[in-house]
Amino acid sequence: MAGKVHLIGAGPGAADLITVRGMRLLQQADAVLYDALVQPEMLDYCPQAVLIPVGKRCNKASTAQRFINKMLLDAAHKYQRVVRLKGGDPMLFGRAQEELQALAQAGIACEVVPGITAALAASADAGVSLTSRGQARNVLFATARVGEGEAGSDWVRPVLAADTTVLYMGVKQAAEIAAALLAGGMRPDTPLLIVENASLPNAREWAMSLAELPQAAGWELAGPAILLVGEVYRAKQALADGLPLQRLG
Amino acid sequence: MAGKVHLIGAGPGAADLITVRGMRLLQQADAVLYDALVQPEMLDYCPQAVLIPVGKRCNKASTAQRFINKMLLDAAHKYQRVVRLKGGDPMLFGRAQEELQALAQAGIACEVVPGITAALAASADAGVSLTSRGQARNVLFATARVGEGEAGSDWVRPVLAADTTVLYMGVKQAAEIAAALLAGGMRPDTPLLIVENASLPNAREWAMSLAELPQAAGWELAGPAILLVGEVYRAKQALADGLPLQRLG
Numbered sequence: 001m002a003g004k005v006h007l008i009g010a011g012p013g014a015a016d017l018i019t020v021r022g023m024r025l026l027q028q029a030d031a032v033l034y035d036a037l038v039q040p041e042m043l044d045y046c047p048q049a050v051l052i053p054v055g056k057r058c059n060k061a062s063t064a065q066r067f068i069n070k071m072l073l074d075a076a077h078k079y080q081r082v083v084r085l086k087g088g089d090p091m092l093f094g095r096a097q098e099e100l101q102a103l104a105q106a107g108i109a110c111e112v113v114p115g116i117t118a119a120l121a122a123s124a125d126a127g128v129s130l131t132s133r134g135q136a137r138n139v140l141f142a143t144a145r146v147g148e149g150e151a152g153s154d155w156v157r158p159v160l161a162a163d164t165t166v167l168y169m170g171v172k173q174a175a176e177i178a179a180a181l182l183a184g185g186m187r188p189d190t191p192l193l194i195v196e197n198a199s200l201p202n203a204r205e206w207a208m209s210l211a212e213l214p215q216a217a218g219w220e221l222a223g224p225a226i227l228l229v230g231e232v233y234r235a236k237q238a239l240a241d242g243l244p245l246q247r248l249g
Numbered sequence: 250m251a252g253k254v255h256l257i258g259a260g261p262g263a264a265d266l267i268t269v270r271g272m273r274l275l276q277q278a279d280a281v282l283y284d285a286l287v288q289p290e291m292l293d294y295c296p297q298a299v300l301i302p303v304g305k306r307c308n309k310a311s312t313a314q315r316f317i318n319k320m321l322l323d324a325a326h327k328y329q330r331v332v333r334l335k336g337g338d339p340m341l342f343g344r345a346q347e348e349l350q351a352l353a354q355a356g357i358a359c360e361v362v363p364g365i366t367a368a369l370a371a372s373a374d375a376g377v378s379l380t381s382r383g384q385a386r387n388v389l390f391a392t393a394r395v396g397e398g399e400a401g402s403d404w405v406r407p408v409l410a411a412d413t414t415v416l417y418m419g420v421k422q423a424a425e426i427a428a429a430l431l432a433g434g435m436r437p438d439t440p441l442l443i444v445e446n447a448s449l450p451n452a453r454e455w456a457m458s459l460a461e462l463p464q465a466a467g468w469e470l471a472g473p474a475i476l477l478v479g480e481v482y483r484a485k486q487a488l489a490d491g492l493p494l495q496r497l498g
Contacts, residue, residue, distance in 0.1 A: 114370050
């Protein structure tokens with residue numbers, strides 16, 4: 001008889017920002033399949049488990065996803081308590097749907113345990129709320145899709161309509177993102193934050209205006225980074241204004 | 250000397266969906282100020298602490314907020330380790346900015362610990378990802394503002410631009426929300442979910458089309474509910490189609 005799979009959000013990185021339920025399930029797991037984004041310290045919760053790295057980052061090709069689905073099914077047939085540990089939250093840019101579907105088709109029971117998504121951890125670190133009465137009544141979580149032909153600017157419209165936007169996985173394309181948002185009519189002085197390695201000891205944070213964003217294009221980042229855009233970051237940006245870009249946090 | 254405040258997200262409700270860090274800080278707290286949305290079981294983590302209910306739901310008036318700010322400052326002057334425990338995540342519709350500002354102005358140190366927001370817990374329960382490759386590349390978290398005069402339809406434009414939308418605290422105004430979205434051009438067959446008490450044993454879930462949403466207006470809900478809208482809910486809605494509205498979950 002096949003085992004049960006728990007698809008668990010590991011959260012933003014810090015080992016103590018997983019949920020209590022996630023930690024307890026790790027402590028009881030027979031096997032744990034984990035992402036490249038999962039920090040090694042997180043695996044200290046499950047010294048008893050067989051550890052299976054699936055070495056995936058969020059933007060890898062679908063071949064990799066099919067391989068992960070296969071490893072997940074194999075593990076569920078071999079072990080009773082299987083944890084699939086994913087960085088962030090499984091249901092937000094986590095490709096969970098494909099894994100859930102593969103498990104359902106094979107008749108394997110699966111439960112999802114939510115995780116802290118990077119935007120929430122970055123906001124906690126920065127001390128700036130994503131929403132704020134009278135100033136930001138909504139927040140969009142999106143990915144920028146640059147260089148994808150005609151569909152490449154589709155991502156801009158919802159960003160322009162939202163009060164606050166968090167762009168996941170976009171900093172490498174900072175120049176193209178800035179160009180697309182400016183072309184769409186976003187003001188050059190719109191404030192933004194880049195937060196790298198949210199929640200980890202080596203977290204870094206930069207505040208700037210949209211006009212300055214292209215300067216970030218050449219940066220060598222040491223870990224995953226998100227881009228937070230909107231008027232709620234005005235005070236942070238004002239502190240940094242006129243200074244060379246540097247860590248504020 | 251004033252104490253330190255930790256502003257902690259309690260998460261969606263289930264006691265084991267707080268973060269490990271949040272739980273540990275509760276275990277060490279001298280005083281805990283908690284919302285009406287915080288479940289009693291969550292307070293089992295801190296039997297040693299002075300418990301101070303601040304009796305607030307998300308949509309109360311700003312007078313209540315000023316009173317909470319005052320209670321928070323008083324507690325920080327009286328106790329060394331103060332926890333302010335808020336339902337969901339503090340940085341998303343949590344009015345955290347006002348509390349952070351009050352603490353900063355009084356020179357009191359504060360750290361924020363993120364929490365699982367209701368949308369992530371509801372998605373985990375429902376087994377449907379907020380984003381999905383090729384189908385939903387972004388998700389908007391918003392509140393519907395109906396009956397606020399001219400500004401009352403401002404909230405619609407970002408919803409229409411987003412692939413998936415989660416509306417917090419809107420189910421009582423289901424009829425007005427449906428009317429505004431239909432007037433904005435959203436298709437009547439757009440699928441949606443209502444999830445009440447996400448993560449709790451008494452959680453309930455309903456799938457329907459936008460055209461059916463006004464039927465929810467008269468419902469007596471037993472707890473906080475969110476409304477999730479978008480094509481990702483098509484399969485759930487198809488299962489419910491033609492049946493009287495009922496719990497699927």
